[in-house]
Amino acid sequence: MTNSDINRLKDKAFQVFGIFCTFIGLVVLAVFLFDIIAEGIARIDWDFLTSLPSRRASRAGILTAWVGTLWILVLTTIIAFPLGVAAGVYLEEYGKKNKMANFLEINIANLAGVPSIIYGLLGLEVFVRQMRLGGSLLAGALTLSLLILPIIIVTTREAIKAVPRSIRDGSYALGASKWQTVWNQVLPASFGGILTGIILALSRAVGEAAPLIVIGALAYVPFTPSTPMDEFTVLPIQIFNWTSRPQEAFLTNAAAAIIILLIITFLLNGIAVYLRNKQQKKVKW
Amino acid sequence: MRVSEKVIEGLLWLAAVITILITAGIIWVLLSESISFFRVVSLAEFLTEKEWTPLFADKKFGIMPLVAGTLLTTGVAIAVALPIGLTIAVYLNEYAHATLKQVVKPLLEVLATIPTVVYGFFALTVVTPFLQQFIPSLAGFNALSAGIVMGIMIIPMISSLSEDAISSVPRSLREAAYGMGSTRLQTSFGVMVPAASSGIIVSVILAISRAVGETMIVAVAAGQQPRLTLNPLVPIETITTYIVQVSLGDVPQGSLEYKTIFAAGITLFVFTFALNNLSFWIKKKYQEKYD
Amino acid sequence: MSKKTNKLEAINLDAYYGDFHALKNINIGMEEKAVTAFIGPSGCGKSTFLRTFNRMNDYIDGFKVEGQILLDGKDIYQKNIRVDELRKEVGMVFQKPNPFPKSIFENVVYGLKIQGIKKKSVLEEAAETSLKRAALWDEVKDKLHKSALALSGGQQQRLCIARALAISPSVLLMDEPASALDPISTAKVEELIYELKTDYTIVIVTHNMQQAGRVSDHTAFFYMGELVEFNKTKTMFTSPKDERTQNYITGRFG
Numbered sequence: 124m125t126n127s128d129i130n131r132l133k134d135k136a137f138q139v140f141g142i143f144c145t146f147i148g149l150v151v152l153a154v155f156l157f158d159i160i161a162e163g164i165a166r167i168d169w170d171f172l173t174s175l176p177s178r179r180a181s182r183a184g185i186l187t188a189w190v191g192t193l194w195i196l197v198l199t200t201i202i203a204f205p206l207g208v209a210a211g212v213y214l215e216e217y218g219k220k221n222k223m224a225n226f227l228e229i230n231i232a233n234l235a236g237v238p239s240i241i242y243g244l245l246g247l248e249v250f251v252r253q254m255r256l257g258g259s260l261l262a263g264a265l266t267l268s269l270l271i272l273p274i275i276i277v278t279t280r281e282a283i284k285a286v287p288r289s290i291r292d293g294s295y296a297l298g299a300s301k302w303q304t305v306w307n308q309v310l311p312a313s314f315g316g317i318l319t320g321i322i323l324a325l326s327r328a329v330g331e332a333a334p335l336i337v338i339g340a341l342a343y344v345p346f347t348p349s350t351p352m353d354e355f356t357v358l359p360i361q362i363f364n365w366t367s368r369p370q371e372a373f374l375t376n377a378a379a380a381i382i383i384l385l386i387i388t389f390l391l392n393g394i395a396v397y398l399r400n401k402q403q404k405k406v407k408w
Numbered sequence: 409m410r411v412s413e414k415v416i417e418g419l420l421w422l423a424a425v426i427t428i429l430i431t432a433g434i435i436w437v438l439l440s441e442s443i444s445f446f447r448v449v450s451l452a453e454f455l456t457e458k459e460w461t462p463l464f465a466d467k468k469f470g471i472m473p474l475v476a477g478t479l480l481t482t483g484v485a486i487a488v489a490l491p492i493g494l495t496i497a498v499y500l501n502e503y504a505h506a507t508l509k510q511v512v513k514p515l516l517e518v519l520a521t522i523p524t525v526v527y528g529f530f531a532l533t534v535v536t537p538f539l540q541q542f543i544p545s546l547a548g549f550n551a552l553s554a555g556i557v558m559g560i561m562i563i564p565m566i567s568s569l570s571e572d573a574i575s576s577v578p579r580s581l582r583e584a585a586y587g588m589g590s591t592r593l594q595t596s597f598g599v600m601v602p603a604a605s606s607g608i609i610v611s612v613i614l615a616i617s618r619a620v621g622e623t624m625i626v627a628v629a630a631g632q633q634p635r636l637t638l639n640p641l642v643p644i645e646t647i648t649t650y651i652v653q654v655s656l657g658d659v660p661q662g663s664l665e666y667k668t669i670f671a672a673g674i675t676l677f678v679f680t681f682a683l684n685n686l687s688f689w690i691k692k693k694y695q696e697k698y699d
Numbered sequence: 700m701s702k703k704t705n706k707l708e709a710i711n712l713d714a715y716y717g718d719f720h721a722l723k724n725i726n727i728g729m730e731e732k733a734v735t736a737f738i739g740p741s742g743c744g745k746s747t748f749l750r751t752f753n754r755m756n757d758y759i760d761g762f763k764v765e766g767q768i769l770l771d772g773k774d775i776y777q778k779n780i781r782v783d784e785l786r787k788e789v790g791m792v793f794q795k796p797n798p799f800p801k802s803i804f805e806n807v808v809y810g811l812k813i814q815g816i817k818k819k820s821v822l823e824e825a826a827e828t829s830l831k832r833a834a835l836w837d838e839v840k841d842k843l844h845k846s847a848l849a850l851s852g853g854q855q856q857r858l859c860i861a862r863a864l865a866i867s868p869s870v871l872l873m874d875e876p877a878s879a880l881d882p883i884s885t886a887k888v889e890e891l892i893y894e895l896k897t898d899y900t901i902v903i904v905t906h907n908m909q910q911a912g913r914v915s916d917h918t919a920f921f922y923m924g925e926l927v928e929f930n931k932t933k934t935m936f937t938s939p940k941d942e943r944t945q946n947y948i949t950g951r952f953g
Binding site for chain 3: 219220287289290292293294295296297298299300303307308311312
């Protein structure tokens with residue numbers, strides 16, 4: 124065999140390995156989803172969705188968990204959406220290219236890399252203890268808001284950056300002020316991109332368990348929360364709790380709850396992808 | 409109208425400055441609680457003691473077992489994710505059709521969107537029993553399964569960022585390599601990967617940082633036994649798991665045990681902070697080189 | 700030069716982008732209700748100069764102006780001048796048509812709306828008047844609430860002119876308004892400029908010499924940040940005084 128033949132053989136071999144690697148992740152994903160569905164789907168029924176937690180696996184439901192997750196999603200959106208978009212607008216439209224802007228940028232990139240459990244420690248000290256919110260929905264939503272703030276800021280900036288200069292010029296030339304231009308032109312034109320970012324951020328928040336465990340969210344909450352000051356649990360914590368029990372029946376419960384959590388996560392991501400594609404197909408400037 | 413413009417700008421500025429307050433808050437919280445911890449436990453003991461038993465009667469405060477547990481699961485994760493992720497990046501760039509790339513990339517991203525507690529469930533109930541068929545000595549909780557599953561989770565991080573880095577290498581370089589009769593493999597690993605090395609290194613560093621801070625997978629599947637070992641087959645405990653373990657228990661506020669989670673937290677923060685800044689530094693240096 | 704008064708005037712004007720000296724000691728006066736064309740090779744400063752009249756350069760980091768720009772005898776770079784008020788007086792049309800991604804109607808009334816005018820009848824009347832003035836009414840009157848982005852390039856540009864007219868300025872700045880358009884659309888825009896000068900003072904930047912010849916009363920030639928020559932368009936094109944002007948208009952460079 125000549126040198127060139129060997130090289131060609133190696134090339135082919137790598138190609139096969141490449142296909143293998145590309146699909147191994149997807150195969151694992153498929154196996155995993157199949158396993159979860161096989162284990163949990165039979166457990167999902169109306170009772171499972173509407174029952175309170177119980178010490179008996181067969182009677183336990185996820186009512187408090189999904190209601191808690193819904194509360195957390197709504198509150199987190201209310202807190203993080205205006206804050207993140209405002210910060211993104213400031214950095215992209217108002218901030219001058221100076222040391223302060225540079226510092227803010229590095230700082231936000233850094234925050235995006237801080238492990239979620241550290242946000243839990245921050246929330247525990249600031250919201251739970253100093254502000255005396257206890258292990259409430261509000262404390263949890265505030266903690267998760269800080270966690271997803273960097274994601275919202277970064278995607279807001281990207282969406283705003285995509286609005287062409289000429290639109291701003293046109294607005295200014297008609298006597299519009301900076302804020303009028305931002306409010307009437309820049310934000311509407313970038314809204315799709317901003318929305319995509321928010322939904323992606325929420326899909327991250329919905330799966331978080333660690334920071335909420337740290338601030339004191341409980342696995343066992345006997346009632347569904349009715350105000351932001353109530354104690355709560357969320358689906359990921361419920362799943363964690365059931366997974367840590369030795370009895371097989373609780374693992375089945377966990378699998379069933381995972382199916383519900385994955386549906387929510389994939390739904391959010393699907394909406395985000397759909398919005399992004401729609402955005403890209405829009406008329407070119 | 410001018411006044412309202414100023415007010416609005418002020419409010420927007422405030423929103424941006426909150427991000428600095430968050431960082432300051434994190435550092436302040438971790439430092440203030442840790443300092444009162446280190447008044448009782450010396451830094452020397454914290455760093456050199458080989459046992460971590462703050463919740464037992466015989467309290468020992470050596471962080472090393474938790475660090476070892478963290479590095480062990482991270483090491484396994486990177487050992488899985490780096491070769492697979494980098495191969496995917498090269499394959500998609502140099503071998504695969506554009507359409508395949510367009511389909512596969514978002515599919516792989518799905519791996520990164522799955523909540524980590526779900527991965528934990530997978531590691532505990534599927535991967536560990538599966539591996540036990542080949543490794544009978546594998547414990548029910550172990551670093552190996554947790555690390556492998558974490559590796560699968562961070563594959564898209566490495567493959568996406570590395571793929572971006574490789575595809576941003578100037579076309580002329582690739583064409584030069586093909587022009588001299590190189591195979592795709594030789595072009596990839598002889599020219600493209602080295603030229604994109606800083607971007608690939610950045611992706612790996614960010615992946616390490618992510619793995620170090622990962623909590624739920626290890627909390628579910630790796631165990632809660634702080635142990636100074638590099639054996640991936642036995643139960644261990646990571647820094648993050650310890651924080652979860654204490655948070656779930658009934659440790660009174662203000663007690664020394666309570667403060668240990670902040671001491672553990674600051675250790676974790678120092679690791680990820682250093683890794684993140686290292687990646688920024690490399691990225692910046694790399695950008696200057698190409699501009 | 701003429702009995703008419705100067706609507707716009709630049710006195711000892713210098714402009715800088717950071718260290719770059721973009722405009723060098725410009726002195727020029729522009730007649731009311733006439734068309735003045737700025738010509739010159741790319742990078743000569745003609746667009747920069749045009750943008751000083753409505754202070755569009757204010758948003759560029761490091762941009763600085765010295766000297767005076769007078770509008771009706773008042774220095775527009777004075778501290779007490781409000782930029783939004785100035786821009787109601789001095790409208791602008793850009794090189795590439797830049798309609799907002801909204802309906803045709805919303806585009807035309809945008810300037811009025813941000814002034815706080817909300818009354819529907821006022822807005823509708825203004826839209827009709829402006830669109831008629833911009834010779835676009837007949838083409839769009841049935842689809843006022845359709846997206847402006849669906850219009851052709853030439854229609855978009857006339858919409859941008861209508862949009863500028865809606866806030867009743869007295870000056871209209873045009874930065875190469877036809878350079879992105881096809882010949883037929885260009886002819887329409889030029890015709891429009893000719894009609895508009897009965898009511899507006901128009902300053903137009905162009906790199907198309909024939910266009911300057913067709914539409915303008917006066918022409919100013921810029922070169923490397925200097926105003927080389929300023930004269931009646933006819934005089935300028937038939938007997939330029941400066942050698943550089945002659946070289947440029949005979950096509951020897953630029």
